[in-house]
Amino acid sequence: MTSLSVAGDLLHGFGTVLDPMNLLWAILGVTLGMLVGILPGIGPALTIALLLPITFNFSDPIGAFIMFAGIYYGAMYGGSTTSILINTPGESASVATAIEGHKMALKGRARAALATAAIGSFVAGTISTVLLTFVAKPIGSLASHFQATDYFAVTLLAMIAVTALVGHSIVRGLLSLTVGLFIGLIGLDSLSGAPRYTFGSLRLLDGIDVVIVIVGLFAIGETLHVASRLRSTPDRPAVLEKGRLRTGYLNKSDWKRSWAPWLRGTALGFPFGAIPSGGAEVPTFLSYSIERRRARKKGRDEFGEGAIEGVAGPEAANNASFSGVLVPLLTLGLPTSATAAVMLAAFQIFNVQPGPQLFENNSTLVWTLIASLYVGNLILLIMNLPLIQIWVQVLKVPRPLLYAGILVFACLGVYSLSGSGYEVLMALLIGVVGFFMRKLDFPIAPVILGVILGPTMEEQFRRALVISNGDASVFFTRPLSLIIIILTVLALFVPYLPRIVARIRGTQPAHQRLTFGEDD
Amino acid sequence: MARSRTALVAAGLAVSLLASGCSALEKALDGGSVAGDFPSRNVEIMVPAAPGGGWDLTARQFQHVIQEDKLLPGRSVSVVNVTGAGGAVGISKLVTKNRKDPHTLMITGLVMVGALTLNQSQITVSDTTPIATLTAEQEVIVVKADSPLKSLKDLVEMYKADPASVSWGGGTIGGTDHITAGTLVKAAGLEPSKVKYISYSGGGEATAAILSGDVTVGISGMSEFEEQITAGKMRVLATTGAEPLTVVGKQLPTMKSEGYDAEVQNWRAIVAPPDLPDADRLRLIDFVSKVNASPEWAEIRKKQGWTEFFKTGDDAKHFIADETTRVQALLKELGIV
Amino acid sequence: MSASEEVEVKASDVEVEASRLVRIVAALVLIVLSATFLIGVFDIRSPKGLDPAGPRFFPLLVTTAWLIFSIAYLVEGLRSPKTAKPVGDRSWFEPVAISGLLVLYALLVVPLGYMLATALLFFAAARVLGSRQLARDIVTSLVLAIVVYVAFTRFLDISLPKGVLGL
Secondary structure (H helix, E strand, O other): OOHHHHHHHHHHHHHHHOOHHHHHHHHHHHHHHHHHHHOOOOOHHHHHHHHHHHHOOOOOHHHHHHHHHHHHHHHHHHHHHHHHHHOOOOOHHHHHHHHHHHHHHHOOOHHHHHHHHHHHHHHHHHHHHHHHHHHHHHHHHHHOOOOHHHHHHHHHHHHHHOHHHHOOOHHHHHHHHHHHHHHHHOEEOOOOOOEEOOOOOOHHHHOOOHHHHHHHHHHHHHHHHHHHHOOOOOOOOOOOOOOOEOOEOOOHHHHHHHHHHHHHHHHHHHHHHHOOOOOOHHHHHHHHHHHHHHHHHOOOOOOOOOOOHHHHHHHHHHHHHHHHHHHHHHHHOOOOOHHHHHHHHHHHHOOOOOOOOHHHHOHHHHHHHHHHHHHHHHHHHHHHHHHHHHHHHHHHOOHHHHHHHHHHHHHHHHHHHHOOHHHHHHHHHHHHHHHHHHHOOOOOHHHHHHHHHHHHHHHHHHHHHHHOOOOOOHHHHOHHHHHHHHHHHHHHHHHHHHHHHHHHHOOOOOOOOOOOOOOO | OHHHHHHHHHHHHHHHHHHOOHHHHHHHHHOOOOOOOOOOOOEEEEEOOOOOOHHHHHHHHHHHHHHHOOOOOOOOEEEEEOOOHHHHHHHHHHHHHOOOOOOEEEEEEHHHHHHHHHOOOOOOHHHOEEEEEEEEEEEEEEEEOOOOOOOHHHHHHHHHHOHHHOEEEEOOOOOHHHHHHHHHHHHOOOOHHHOEEEEOOHHHHHHHHHHOOOOOEEEEEHHHHHHHHHOOOEEEEEEOOOOOOEEOOEEOOEOOOOOOOOOOEEEEEEEEOOOOOHHHHHHHHHHHHHHHHOHHHHHHHHHHOOEEEEEEHHHHHHHHHHHHHHHHHHHHHOOOO | OOHHHHHHHHOOOOOOOOOHHHHHHHHHHHHHHHHHHHHHHHHOOOOOOOOOOOOOHHHHHHHHHHHHHHHHHHHHHHHOOOOOOOOOOOOOHHHHHHHHHHHHHHHHHHHHOHHHHHHHHHHHHHHHOOOOOHHHHHHHHHHHHHHHHHHHHHHOOOOOOOHHHOO
16 A cells, blocks of 8 residues: 555545534544543443443444544543542553653642643544554554463563552552452452452452452542541642643643653554554553653652653553554454454454455445544543533532532442443442552552553463463564563663773762663 | 531441442343233333344344334334443343333344353353244355465364364453364364364454454454455355355355354344233244334345344243253363353 | 651551561461461462473462561561561550451441441441541441442442342
């Protein structure tokens, strides 16, 4: 496919998407996506699944897909709003944003945090859509080359690279991580069918949904924590710094500090979205870690107190991952995330089969969908910059009502997962754990990381060993795995390299700027 | 001190409730419903799985047909998802909470038979009142296009020579794909306990594993692999139904046509709670037959690639009982229970 | 910067909130839990043969690591200076009451129905959290419950319990 014909196809796609009806679907999708992104527990996958029956009545599938795409990236952005304002991410891809974003809001910088998230999402969404437009096919084939050993190596790399999440205390950070890994173990072992730590309960056989863990640790844990402090910290609205600057909600230094994390976040999000079991979470955590390390090396470590880089990077990463997810979905028919799987089902309902022949057989649909991503991203930006003024009003809601509302939505989110009060109790139990973690100053994010990465890591490790009949050398004999494992080892040691070299030479290191993820 | 006393009471309540054991708690949390002649209330179709899967799609399409054709005048039909343990949570709710109630129906299928066996559940699908089986989907056994295996016989020979050299990739452990692998090996007169089965969550993961050459052979429903087959990236060794399927004008071999006397169909059925009054049971069978006969439903089956597989009442009951016995024995032979 | 603002900024997790004793107790709880789960590894059904690592391998790894870090945390707690005092007086009433409310909600949401149970939860939680404007609380709780119920059942087709109101 030449780039000229790509441009022609894309133009044609724009022609279709700019049809008023289709624009309306895009706006509707983005709005709906933002709402479900804000609500804890109700993610894009569930929303699209529930909307599927409605779309049966659409005569033309294009409108439905434009809307679904809107839901997806609307949700990716919407999740950041609650993360920043009230420290309650609605889904796993926004957990990394909450760490610095909420600190910024506490410092009165909610507008800047929301703005860097919105603009970052736009930048990342647009760049990754350009990548999708031009390199979909070569990137797509990547997914069909990954074997179990490679996946294992990737998860190992991710696990090592995100150690920055651990926080002030290594012991507490690692404890949080192991607790997360443990939660990930609960349920039926997918490879042997053996129940693990289910204590005889049927409900636990499926494991504990990561949404319940997030809602419990963040929404409920935070509410309990705030509740215990109400008497010592009187209710008064958070201070907001002055509104509009000449440079928008971001001041000059914010812009300077945001643009590079946006680009790096995009560079992480896109490829991770494109590989199966990559998803949107891992790149957000990776982006956070990289930004944190870079800041530290520059001696400007504001991390832990509301560093804008820690919002800009992860938010760009989760939006970029969506275009990444579309790559194997469109070119191979491979869904690499839950939402993509539901979208695949939607394609099939309309008798459209994503895969190697999609670009030939349904060229209009594909290019309209891609064009709708450009348009949708722009809509998201245009809608959200003014909306920031409205969102920050949330901070002015009296705290008793705000937190009572958080409880209501937290319960709704977990209840809708299974239609039973059981999940509410489970979330409460985890919320109590989250409460004590806050009291004892344990970091929360590593728990989520453990829940997400642990099961994948174990599954791929064991699959690789079953396939090789127990021969552990497979992890080192496949070139791809070997390269990733070498990168992992580098990620472990490179940050200390200048110091080690200096020690050997007996001198002080000149500058400590060598770090994993360095690209300038 | 009133406050701290309230706190104590609340704490005591919380602790005692949490400690009173999961099963008692589950009872309290789910609620129940009352009986009555069908259709004297709104009808609920329970999907014992999350939105988006095959059962969910079946239920929502079923609901769609009922509403379009106005088959329940004056009453509404809603779909309720009760997730958990491959359907075990849903069926235990149906069996314990909704006895005698003709207004709560549940979608079930072969996958649930496997899951209940794997979970060593006391409840089986036969504990419900089967109304009708609805649809069936063939399974398909594939290899990557450049695989040296050209026919089902090649695969069986490879397994015969060295079972450990064959990795079978498919969906959930104990599910239809796993059952298919076991059925084939057994039909070839070989030992199922040596089947090196690698489970993947969802078709996407399994497809990737087949294309990357991670597993020797892949098994799944036709819809999962159809595009790759059409594009020439996968080769079909056999489908598992009685009737041969045709893809891009080419008739595909079945296990039977390749000389292995076996059949596996991923069937789905609709069942009612136990102890249903006979009159209600007959009315339900009549009602479901009307849906099944609707042209709308035929259209949906065609769109989804489901074949009609309609058995009602006692036929359905015996079929489900037979499948349960067969699957229980097979999973034992596969060494997973 | 005034003292109260300082508390506000550091609020979330910078300060040490828990006393040395609480941390030591927490460490002991963690040790007991991890040790129990470590022993529990050997109750996991492990089919022999085809899976070299098996379903016990990762649990063993994770619980062992958990136990080791718990012991390290205990040592850290024992070594910490006895003088460090927790900040401020924290109340236990509100978190316990909120937890109780959530337990009641979980039990009552099906029998009472979504709207009623949710309105009650919101109202009670707002009161526990210190809201003292009766009219506002009642109106907000009713409006919120109704809007959420209608939005989710009508537009998203998520089924929520109808309960006693039968709506």
